[in-house]
Amino acid sequence: MSTEVKDAAAEAPVKEPAEPLFSKKNKLLLTDPLDDSNPITVQVLGICSALAITVQVKQAVVMSLSVLAVMIGGNLIVSLIRNVIPSRIRIIVQLVVVASLVILVDQVLKAYVYDVSKALSVFVGLIITNCIIMGRLEAFALANKPWPSILDAIGNAMGYGWILIAVAVVREAFGSGSIMGYKFIPEGWLISNGGAYAHNNLMILPPMALIVVGIIIWIQRARNTKLIEEH
Amino acid sequence: MLELVNIFIKGIFIENMIFAYFLGMCSYLAVSKTVKTGVGLGAAVIFVLGITVPVNYLLENYILKEGALSWLGADFAAVDLSFLSFIMFIAIIASMVQLVEMAVEKFSPALYGALGIFLPLIAVNCSILGGALFMQERQYSSIAEATSFGLGSGVGWFLAIVAIAAIREKIKYSNVPAPLRGLGITYIITGLMGIAFMAFMGIEL
Numbered sequence: 001m002s003t004e005v006k007d008a009a010a011e012a013p014v015k016e017p018a019e020p021l022f023s024k025k026n027k028l029l030l031t032d033p034l035d036d037s038n039p040i041t042v043q044v045l046g047i048c049s050a051l052a053i054t055v056q057v058k059q060a061v062v063m064s065l066s067v068l069a070v071m072i073g074g075n076l077i078v079s080l081i082r083n084v085i086p087s088r089i090r091i092i093v094q095l096v097v098v099a100s101l102v103i104l105v106d107q108v109l110k111a112y113v114y115d116v117s118k119a120l121s122v123f124v125g126l127i128i129t130n131c132i133i134m135g136r137l138e139a140f141a142l143a144n145k146p147w148p149s150i151l152d153a154i155g156n157a158m159g160y161g162w163i164l165i166a167v168a169v170v171r172e173a174f175g176s177g178s179i180m181g182y183k184f185i186p187e188g189w190l191i192s193n194g195g196a197y198a199h200n201n202l203m204i205l206p207p208m209a210l211i212v213v214g215i216i217i218w219i220q221r222a223r224n225t226k227l228i229e230e231h
Numbered sequence: 232m233l234e235l236v237n238i239f240i241k242g243i244f245i246e247n248m249i250f251a252y253f254l255g256m257c258s259y260l261a262v263s264k265t266v267k268t269g270v271g272l273g274a275a276v277i278f279v280l281g282i283t284v285p286v287n288y289l290l291e292n293y294i295l296k297e298g299a300l301s302w303l304g305a306d307f308a309a310v311d312l313s314f315l316s317f318i319m320f321i322a323i324i325a326s327m328v329q330l331v332e333m334a335v336e337k338f339s340p341a342l343y344g345a346l347g348i349f350l351p352l353i354a355v356n357c358s359i360l361g362g363a364l365f366m367q368e369r370q371y372s373s374i375a376e377a378t379s380f381g382l383g384s385g386v387g388w389f390l391a392i393v394a395i396a397a398i399r400e401k402i403k404y405s406n407v408p409a410p411l412r413g414l415g416i417t418y419i420i421t422g423l424m425g426i427a428f429m430a431f432m433g434i435e436l
Contacts, residue, residue, distance in 0.1 A: 041414070042414075044257060044260050044261050044414065045257060046257070047253070047256035047257050047260065048252075048253050048254050048255065048256045048257065048357040048361075049357075051253040051256065052252065052253050091325060091354055091355075092322070092325045092326065092329075095321050095322070095325050095354070095355075096318065096321075096322065099317050099318040099321050099322075100318060102317055103314065103315075103317055103318060106317070107314070122361060122364040122365065122368065125316075125317050125360065125364050126254070126357050126360060126361060126364070128317055128321050128360060129321070129355050129356065129357045129359070129360045129361075130357070131257040131258075131355055131357075134355045205426075205429065206250075206251065206252075206253065206425060207250070207421075207422040207423070207424075207425030207426045207429070208422065209253075209422075210253075210418045210419065210421050210422030210425060211418070211419050211422035211423075213418050214411070214415050214416070214417075214418035214419035214422065215419075217410075217411070217414055217415035217418065218408070218410050218411045218415050219410075220410075221409075221410035221411070221415065222410040225409075225410075228409050228410055228412060228413075229412050229413030229414065230412065230413070
C-alpha cells in the first residue's frame with residue numbers, strides 16, 4: 001500500500017523538473033510526510049479520526065479525501081492572510097477558517113455520499129479539531145508562502161491517508177473478508193456454511209485499530225532506524 | 232438525581248472518551264510521558280468539559296436547534312440553524328478556553344502554574360468538541376444532565392491519561408524491542424487497555 005501511494009506522490013513533481021515550483025526543497029515537502037515525518041506515526045497528529053473510521057476502506061478513503069480538501073483550503077487561506085492575523089487570536093482565526101471549510105465538506109458529503117456521511121457521524125465535524133490540520137497551520141502555513149503551504153498540505157494529507165487506508169485494508173480484510181465491499185473469501189469457506197474459516201471479529205472492534213497502528217509503527221521504524229525513540 | 236449519577240458513571244467507564252471513541256488521542260499520546268503532566272492535562276480537560284458542554288447545551292437548545300428560536304416570537308419558530316453548529320461550538324470552545332485561562336491566571340496563580348501550558352492546547356483537543364457533538368446527538372433533556380455528562384467524560388479522560396502515564400513511567404525499565412519504543416508500544420498498550428475497558432460495554436445504567 002505504502003509504495004503505491006508514494007510512487008504517485010513522487011511522480012507528480014517529476015513531470016516538470018526544470019520548474020523552480022518543484023525545487024528540491026518543495027519536493028521534500030511532498031515526500032517527507034509520507035515516511036520520515038509521517039503525521040500519524042511520527043508527528044502524532046490526527047490520531048482520533050484515524051482510529052475510529054478505519055473499519056471499512058470506503059470510509060477511510062472518503063475521510064482521507066475530506067482531510068485533503070480541508071487541509072489544502074486551510075493552508076492556502078491561512079498562508080494568504082498570515083501577515084494580517086494578530087498572533088494573540090490566531091487560534092480562533094484558524095479555527096474559523098477550518099470550521100467553515102469543514103461545513104462545506106460536510107454538506108457536500110451529505111449531498112453526494114449520504115450513507116458514508118452517516119457512517120462517519122461526528123467524525124466529519126471532528127476534522128475541525130483534527131490536530132493534523134491545526135498543527136500544520138500553526139507549524140507551517142503561518143510562516144510560509146502559499147505555494148509551499150499547498151505542497152505541505154498535500155504531502156501531509158497523503159501521509160495521513162496512506163496510514164488510514166493501510167489500517168482500513170487490514171481491518172476490513174481480516175474482520176469482514178472484503179475490501180471496498182468486495183468479498184474475496186468464498187461463502188462456502190465460512191463455518192456457518194460448513195467450512196473452516198471464521199472472520200476475526202476482534203478486528204472490527206475499536207482497540208484493534210490501535211494495535212494495527214502500533215504494528216505499522218514497528219515495521220516502519222525497523223526499516224527506518226533513525227526514527228527509533230529512546231523510550 | 233439517580234439519572235445524573237448514571238450519566239456520570241457512564242461517561243467515565245462505558246462511554247470512555249479514549250477507550251471507546253478515541254477522542255483526544257493526540258494530546259493523550261503526546262503528554263503522557265510522566266504522571267505529573269498527565270494529571271495537569273487531565274484536570275484541565277475535566278475543567279473545560281465541565282464548562283463548555285453546558286454552555287454548548289444552552290446554545291444548541293436556545294439558538295441552533297430547529298424551533299429553538301421560538302422564544303423570540305412565532306416568526307422564528309421555523310428557523311433551523313443546526314448546520315452552523317460546528318462553527319458555533321468551536322467558537323464557544325475557543326473563547327471559553329481563553330476566558331477560563333484568563334480567569335484562572337487572575338484568581339488562582341497556583342492552578343495557572345500547574346495547568347498553564349495545557350489550557351491553550353485544549354481548544355484543539357478533540358474530546359472537547361466531541362463532547363459537544365455527542366451532547367447534541369444524544370439529546371440530553373436538561374442542563375444538569377449535560378453538565379454531568381461533560382464532567383463524567385472529563386473524569387474518564389483523566390483516568391485514561393493518568394493510567395497510561397503511570398504505565399509508561401514503568402515501562403522505561405522494560406526491554407521493549409527498539410523500533411517499538413516510545414510511540415509504538417504506547418499504541419499497543421492503549422489497545423490492550425481498550426480491550427479491558429470493553430468489559431464495561433453492554434452494562435445498562
